[in-house]
Amino acid sequence: MVYRYESDEDAFVEYPRSGSDLPEFTPGPPAPAGPSPSRFPTPSLPRTTRPALPAAEPIPVRSSVQIPPPPTLPREYAPAEPLDPPKAGRSDSGRGGGRLWQVIVGGAAVLVLLALCGLGAAALLAERSPDDDRTAAAPQPTTAAPVTEPDAGDLDSRDTDQQPLTAREVFAGKKLVVADGRPAYDVLKTHSSGSCAVAVTGEIADLLVRLGCSQVVRGTLRSPDGDHLVTAGLFNLTDKASAQRVRDRIRQLLDERQGRFRGLAAGDGTEALSTAAARIGWQVRGHYIAYCLVVRADGGPVPGGDTAVRDIIYDMIELHLDKGVLERRAAGGTAVQPTARATEGAGTQRGDANPDELPGD
Template identity: 65%
Template sequence: MEYPDDGSDLSVAGAGPPPPAGPSPSRFPTPSLRRTNQIALPSSAPPPTRADIPPAPPREQVYTSAEPIEPTSRRGGGRLWQVLVGGAAVLVLLALCGLGAAALLVDRGPQPETTPTYQPNAAASDPAEERQDLDSRDTDQAPLTAKELFPGKELKVTDGQPGYQVVKTHSSGSCAVAATDEVADLLVRLGCNQVVRATLRAPGGNHLVTTGLFNLTDKVSAERARDRIRQLLDERQGRFQGMVGKEGDGTEVVATAPARVGWQVRGHYLAYALVVRTDGVAVKSGDTTIREILFDMLELHLSRGVLERRADGGTAGQPTAGPTESGGTQSGTTGDDELPGD
């Protein structure tokens, strides 16, 4: 191998005498070349010049791998972006899971009952929201009317059966007009503020009946009136008063003849009915026709008809207990009393 001249700034490692100790006289550092990469120059080739030898790269730029390593700042930024994207994906997944769980809870919730419960004389709605508490005037404030109790000239109680002919109706704020003596005083003391009544001719024309409702303060006062009335009738200290229709229509007997009477309580109302024969003959307690008339008026018409419709047409409340019935006889202005019936 040929080597550069003695005056050259370059020297080849491994040839000639060792370089003098101390700093190199050259201004550029001698590149460190691996022995395996040394090039054997032919003898005819001119010696290399300074321009032919590329400068050695800085030591901090030398890589040990085939691909360059990304700077630390770029690697950190990429990881931050991955974290953000991953967090957003987790949030979206959690939101979707929450919506799915809510939908499942709604689907599995209690289903409303679809089978309707039949309520007579009631609108097609929840019975608990439609019932009116009849136990007091505080919860049943609407006053009674004659049209509510007796809306027409004929009262049909049972389908397919003859009706009752309505002779006269009457409504009053004084309960004493429908009773006499101690019975009238009792009703007033217990807070009765209204009576609605009518006189009707029974099918067949052999009986007259005066029937109606007394409007008392509450259920307790109505029950007290019911229990006390029997004693007053037995002791002849008063009576229910029959109501006469028009003059000459043959209804005068309802106010004078011995009568069979019945009464019962529902809520704060006292229902009553007074039945006489049109010929004025004393009635018998075992007369089945009179029993049927009392049942038609008290139970079928006033309780199951008028008061049931009133209860169904109100607001939230509970249905009252079934009516409790009493009965007896009372004397007219002439004739003797009969023994009280059952």
Template identity: 65%
Template sequence: MLIGGAAVLVLLALCGLAVATLLQNQTNTPPAALPSDQPVVDQSAAADRSDLDSRDTDQSALTVKEVFPGKQLVPSDGGQTYQVLKTQAGTDCTVAATGEIGDLLVRLGCNQVVRATLRSPNGDYLVTAGLLNLTDAASAQRARDRIRQLLDERQGRFQGMVAGDGTEAVAKAAARVGWQVRGHYIAYCLVTRADGEQINSADAKTRDILYDMIEVYLNRGVLERRANGGVANQPTVSPTDGTASQSATRDRNPSGN
């Protein structure tokens, strides 16, 4: 009995040692995979977007290939086709706007314009549209707020770009113009009748063209792609826009010939 009791005590002692060792190992070894309520952060997601609020965070210059890549432009799936007649990219923003508007853009840091002249799907309208590259969102907003006043006071105008014979009206005729700010860019569009006649203020087709070019194509298309393909992940300011009329000019040599 004494020998049997001693054996039991030894066995219990050994089992206790094994349990203690097992518990020690569990304490010192981190769990391999524990369930967690924490969301998994995709580190690559931060590199899929670009902050358009400043050229400091959106450093790549615009190109014609990015903004107007082909001879035809379809603003949306299933939409009508605009014919691209001429494209231009440059560092002189005064080719896109004359007078005080051009001076304003320069003062606010505009260093690039990419634009194109197009013919509307029905051929009745000529369009010059493009993007102006300003220093930051604050500069773009200041330009937006001042442009309408300057147009109303006839202190400047957006300038259409002639694209060959039969397109002179885009630089000289009375026009409807629209503009919209997103980040440090101003998207703008100028619409004239191809025959040079005055556009009625209630012309629904002109409103459709302004919407197609500024909101659908340049904002949701070109700038959205740029925002999704950059190097930072910051919220984008909601776009704001304006429209106005500008009178005809008969004695000015059009820019961009």
């Protein structure tokens, strides 16, 4: 496309020099305000005409909208009572939303209940094994309850250990072996009485009677070396608490010389049991008090550190009376566990110049 100049003024013209034939430029009136004419006018192009759009037909507007009447329901579907008109401020959409929440909450509650029932059923099925089913189905043989002897019972009380002791139960023969491989003690005499005061004196006798002592079984023995004489036996108290009260008072009464244990003389050569100073030990098991009195056969004093006397007391109380006599009684009754071993006591008493002689069996 080629542009052409409209007039000579649009061409390039040098500024006139002085003395030239060209007219000098003189300022004229100011140019009118507004945009200046284009120095490059629009080329002459054929003018195209824009197609005219047809005019839209006007939409008729109805003056009123007619709503068709609701369909008439059959009589059996017609509501019995007219529905309440909606209250002010409450729309139908609110009522619909409330019903929707009720449906959702009710459905959730039903699902939770079903889930809990399912879990409970699963737990019951898991706990019940096939072996249990077979065991339940199989008839169980009926067994009679074991019959216990009348004297069977716990050693903590005379109510459950009602059978009294006997001299034969405590000292079965003329020889007493406390352990395998140990030399035997000679059993010289045995004695059983319903009066506990025959084996003790003073306040100790009063204490035993006051706390319900009903029986004493004792025997006189000679040590295997022949140097010591022994009187050992069992006091039968009402219960374990009574036996423990007697045990706790014995040492004090012995120290204050308000009572003493009596040795059981068994004829010639045993007089020291009634006259000589003695070493004594005692212990509680259940409702019984086991005791042992040891003297020198020659009537001499018993040293405090005499190991032979200590071994004799251990043999009589711990091995024979506790582990032997009372253990057999507990195992033969309902007591399957022995009662707790009580604290062992020991003491010394002076001899009696005028002992009371007691008849033997």
